[in-house]
């Protein structure tokens with residue numbers, strides 16, 4: 001926590017705005033809009049998953065439709081496709097950003113069209129805070145006229161060519177879950193450039209109540225709005241977002257130094273100056289053939305010392321629940337999954353924590 005969160009919560013309680021409405025919501029949305037720039041309009045919601053679901057609804061995704069989705073991601077990117085009764089079509093990553101591979105994406109688009117169905121949307125993810133190849137993905141979106149849902153759940157504070165992640169999609173998604181770079185305990189947001197779409201998102205998120213003195217409904221609605229208490233946490237968190245980004249980037253610099261010159265270990269880093277990652281998580285890949293041990297053996301060595309690390313996201317096309325979904329790929333995400341590791345990356349890692357990590361890893365290597 002930054003410190004002021006409790007002040008905004010107390011204000012909400014003192015003024016009895018303990019509801020999905022109130023000043024903290026307006027102030028949190030306005031802080032996000034200012035931070036993101038680019039004429040962004042923000043609707044704060046109960047989760048990033050809810051934001052993805054509303055994005056699909058706003059783009060008209062319905063039963064029987066197909067939606068292209070990055071395979072290498074957290075399941076929340078793909079689940080809302082299924083909520084809509086649509087089919088996810090998974091697409092492999094490229095090796096530089098670990099995000100959607102433009103060549104594979106184009107292959108997938110062409111093949112789906114040739115099979116008679118043009119995908120309704122592309123869900124592109126900035127994995128671990130690393131921006132995807134925005135220009136290349138955007139060019140395909142324009143060429144084939146398929147809108148992009150930008151899953152920026154892990155990438156608040158990242159930029160591509162100086163522009164903030166969360167402003168690139170036709171619709172963009174943020175998450176403030178407890179594990180993200182800033183948190184509202186649980187929460188998310190939908191970002192758009194259109195005031196009308198923001199209004200429509202809020203309308204759908206508050207049970208789609210038509211304007212009438214009685215309860216009148218001509219749409220199916222959802223209870224997806226963020227609470228004014230949680231928005232108070234978010235308001236406080238916005239004051240420390242830049243600090244959190246620096247802390248995470250310092251973690252990444254620490255790992256770069258730790259693994260410097262060690263052949264067979266790659267610290268996941270920006271491929272060029274165009275990319276600026278918040279380094280939400282610091283990750284490495286280990287070439288067992290070069291260095292003689294696997295990422296799993298390092299994970300176990302850390303675990304023995306009570307230091308948690310985790311494999312990278314297991315690609316969606318390898319998940320039992322998505323077994324039947326179409327997939328286009330060249331084996332990139334499978335390889336990343338088998339050799340990758342997310343290292344301790346909290347914004348609150350102490351010097352002592354870092355020294356312990358350093359010692360255990362150096363000794364093991």
Ligand SMILES: *Cc1c(COP(=O)(O)O)cnc(C)c1O
Nearest residue numbers: 047048049074076077153175177
């Ligand atoms: C966390 C996350 C989400 C979902 O956000 P919630 O707020 O937890 O629902 C979606 N996509 C990615 C890539 C995430 O990491």
